[in-house]
Amino acid sequence: MPYFQMSRLVLKWALTAPPTTRYPFEPRRPLPGSRGQLVYTKDNCVYCTVCAKRCPTGALKVDRAQKKFILDRLRCISCASCVEICPKDSLSLSTGHGVAATSRDNEVLGGS
Amino acid sequence: MARTIIPFGPQHPVLPEPIHLDLVVEDEKVVEARPSIGFVHRGLEKLVEKKDFNDFVYVAERICGICSFIHGQTYCQGIEAIMGIPVPPRALYLRTVWGELSRIHSHLLWLGLLADGMGFESLFMHSWRVRERVLNIIEATTGGRVIFGTCKIGGVRRDLEAEAIQNVLSELETIEREMREITGVFLNDNSVKKRLCGVGTLSREQAYDLGCVGPVLRASGVAQDLRQQGYAAYGELKMEPVTRTEGDSYARCAVRCDELTQSVSLIRQALEKIPPGAIEVKVTGNPKGEVIMRTEQPRGEVVYCLQATGSKNLQRFRVRTPTFANLPAMVQLLQGCDLADVPVLVLTIDPCISCTER
Numbered sequence: 001m002p003y004f005q006m007s008r009l010v011l012k013w014a015l016t017a018p019p020t021t022r023y024p025f026e027p028r029r030p031l032p033g034s035r036g037q038l039v040y041t042k043d044n045c046v047y048c049t050v051c052a053k054r055c056p057t058g059a060l061k062v063d064r065a066q067k068k069f070i071l072d073r074l075r076c077i078s079c080a081s082c083v084e085i086c087p088k089d090s091l092s093l094s095t096g097h098g099v100a101a102t103s104r105d106n107e108v109l110g111g112s
Numbered sequence: 113m114a115r116t117i118i119p120f121g122p123q124h125p126v127l128p129e130p131i132h133l134d135l136v137v138e139d140e141k142v143v144e145a146r147p148s149i150g151f152v153h154r155g156l157e158k159l160v161e162k163k164d165f166n167d168f169v170y171v172a173e174r175i176c177g178i179c180s181f182i183h184g185q186t187y188c189q190g191i192e193a194i195m196g197i198p199v200p201p202r203a204l205y206l207r208t209v210w211g212e213l214s215r216i217h218s219h220l221l222w223l224g225l226l227a228d229g230m231g232f233e234s235l236f237m238h239s240w241r242v243r244e245r246v247l248n249i250i251e252a253t254t255g256g257r258v259i260f261g262t263c264k265i266g267g268v269r270r271d272l273e274a275e276a277i278q279n280v281l282s283e284l285e286t287i288e289r290e291m292r293e294i295t296g297v298f299l300n301d302n303s304v305k306k307r308l309c310g311v312g313t314l315s316r317e318q319a320y321d322l323g324c325v326g327p328v329l330r331a332s333g334v335a336q337d338l339r340q341q342g343y344a345a346y347g348e349l350k351m352e353p354v355t356r357t358e359g360d361s362y363a364r365c366a367v368r369c370d371e372l373t374q375s376v377s378l379i380r381q382a383l384e385k386i387p388p389g390a391i392e393v394k395v396t397g398n399p400k401g402e403v404i405m406r407t408e409q410p411r412g413e414v415v416y417c418l419q420a421t422g423s424k425n426l427q428r429f430r431v432r433t434p435t436f437a438n439l440p441a442m443v444q445l446l447q448g449c450d451l452a453d454v455p456v457l458v459l460t461i462d463p464c465i466s467c468t469e470r
Contacts, residue, residue, distance in 0.1 A: 005301050009293055010234065019241050031248065035255030056167035079170060079261050084269070093255075 030095035035078040037094050040069060044090035051082035051091060073098065113138045118451070122151050126229040126455040129465035133458070137451055145446035147439060153469040160429035165191060165399060165420070166265055168429075175431065176467040177258050178221060179409040181214045183431075183467075184263040189343065190405040190418040191265045197393060201345070203267035205386040208345040209280075210253070210260055210268075212375040212382070217246040218410035219368045219375075220291070222462050223298060226365060229455040230307045235297055242290045249283055252276070267392025277383050288376050295369035308362035312445040312457045315359055322444060325437045326412020327371065328461055330355045331363035338408035349381045364460045398422050409434055411462045433467035 021028065030036060047067050052060040059075035060082060062068070083091045116137050122130030130151035136144040156171055163171060172187035173180045185207050192199055224239035247257045253272060254260040262269045272280070298304055314324070319332035329336055330353055337353035339346040354370040356363035399420035406415050412434030419428035438461040445457045 003302065006235070006297050009238075009297065013238065019244070031252045033253070033255055034251050035261065056163070056170050077170065077259075077261075078256075080255070080269070 030097070032095065034095040035080060035093050036096045037073070037098050038071060038076055038078065038082070039092045039094050040071060041090045041092070042069070044088040045069060046088055048087065050085050050087065054081050054085045056081060074101070115143065120454060120458075124455075126225070126459060127463075128225060129463065131458075131463060131465050133446075133454075135446070135451070135454065140451050142446050142449050142451060142454065145443050147443060149465065149469055151469070152466050156470045157429050157431065160426045162425065164424050165426055166395070168426070169264060170261070173259055173261065173263070175470055176433075176464055178218045178464060179214060179411065179414075179467070180258060181210050181260040181263060182407055182409045182414070184260070185211060185344070186405050186407045186414055186416045187418075188263050188265050189407070190403045190416050191399055191420075193403045193405060194399040194401040194418065194420055195265075195395070195397065197266050197395060199267055200390045200393060201387045202271075202389045203391045205345045205382050206268045206270075206272060206391065207263065208349070208382045209272075209379050209386075210250070210262065211344065212379045213246060213250055213253075214260070215375045215410045216287070216291075216372055217243050217250070218462075219372050220246065222368060222410075222459070223294065223365075226456070226459050227298075229459045230304065232304065235294070235304075239294055242287060242294060245283060245287050245290070249280055249287075253280065264392065266395040267390070269392070271391050272383075272386075277386070281380065281383060284376055284379060288373070291372050291376075295372065298365055298369055305362060307456060308365055309360060311361045311453050312449060312460060313358070313360045314441060314445060316357075318444065319359065319441065322441045323437050324412075324441045325434045326409070326462075327354075327364055327367040328412065328438050328441055331367045332359035333357040336413075338406055338413050341406075343407060345382055345385075346378075348385065349378055351378060361456055361460045368462075398424050399426070411435055411464055411467075412437060414467075431467075431470060433464065433470075435461070435464045435468045438463075439468070 047062055047064045049062040049064055052062045056079060057075045057077055059072045061070040078093060080093050083093055118135045118137055120133040120135050121127050122132045132148045134146040135142050156175055159171055160168055169184050169187055173184040175183045220239050220243035224236045227235035227239060251257045253276060254262045254270060314332050316333040319329050320334055333355055335353040335355045339351060351374060354367050354374055356366055400422035402419045404415060404417050406413055414434055415432040417430040418426055421427045442458060442461045446454060449457055
C-alpha cells in the first residue's frame, strides 16, 4: 500500500519509547569487548620494550635503564597490538574511554 | 539565455564530505558540472614507504571511515597473495561476516543521507537508528564501531564464540525487520518515488562505457559483483548480484535496499557454515612481488595495486576507489538535470571523497 506507509510507522514510533538515552544523566555503558583505553599494570612489567617496538603509531616509549614507561594517549589508536604481544600481561584494554584533555601534557602518562 | 555558475560545496548541507562542483546553469537547468577534488588528500599512498607492511593495515583501514574493514581486508588479501600465505577458513568466514556488516551499515548510512538530501528528516533519523544496532554488533564483535581493527595479514585478530554468534543472529532478526519497514518507505512511498523515479537515468551502455562500478552499474542492468569471484568465503555462499534495469535514482536506491537483505542472508549463511579452527597463521619474512587485488566494497569495486621489493616497507601502493570510477557518471547525470535534483543525483552515486583522495 503506497499511501500512509510512513504515517503508520510514525504512529508506531510515536507510541514506542525513544531509542536515545538522557545523556549525561544516563552515561552510555560500553559493550563488553569494546576496545577502550590502554591500562598499564606496573607490577608485572619487566621493561622489555617489545610493546614499544610493536606499536604502529609510536605511542609507547619504554626506557629499560630508567625503568620508565611512557604512553602518549593522543597517539594511541587502541589497536591492542601491545596487549597481544606483552609477555607479562602487564597491558590490557579497558572498555571505557577517557575524558577530553585540556592539554597534550595531561595525556602523556609516565609510569616509573 | 545567460549562463550562471553556482558553486556547490565543498561545504554543503547534503555533502557528508568535501567536494566542489561548479554548476553552470541556464535558468533552473544545469548544463554543465565541473567537479574539483583535493580537499581531504592525506598522502596515505606515500606513507607505505615509511610504515612496516604489517602496520600498514591500520593505515589502509583509515582510508575510509565507512568501508574501513574492506580496505583493510583488500590490503591483507594483496599481501597474502604476494607471500602465498594460506589463510585459515574460519578467518575467511569472519572476514566475510564483518565485510557484510560493514556493507549493511554503509547502505543504511547512505539511505539516511538520501532521505536527508530529499528533506525527509524523520526517515533519515530512523535509518540511522537501525544503523546504530549494526554498529553495536560491530562494537561487540570487533571492539571498534567504525574502525574495526580486526583484520591482519594471515587472518583475523578476534574470534566469535558460539554465544556471540547466537547474539549476532538474534540481533540480525530485529535489524532485518526494522530494515524492511524503512526500505518499504523508500521503495513504495509516493513522495519518495516522485523525487527519485526517472531522475538521472543512466542507460546500460552509458553506465558500462563510463566505467561505473557497484550499485550504480547494477542499477543500469549490468550484473557485475566482484563477490561472485569467490574471494574470502563468498565462493561457498549463495548469492546473485542485485540488479535493476531502469538506471534511474530509484533503481540505484532499490539496488541498495535489496543488497541490505542480501547481506543479512550472507551473514546468516556464513555464521551457519563457519568452520572451527585457527583464525590466523604466523607470518614470517617480507613480501616480494606485485599484485593487483580487487574486492567489492559497498560503493563498488576497489582495485589495489601493491609492489614489494623484499624489504619490510612496500615500494608502491595504489588504490582505485569506487567513487573515483563513478565520478564521470555523476558529471554525466548532472548535465541537463534540474537544479533541485542536484543533491539527490550527487548522493545516488554514494560519493566517498576520503576514499577518492586518500
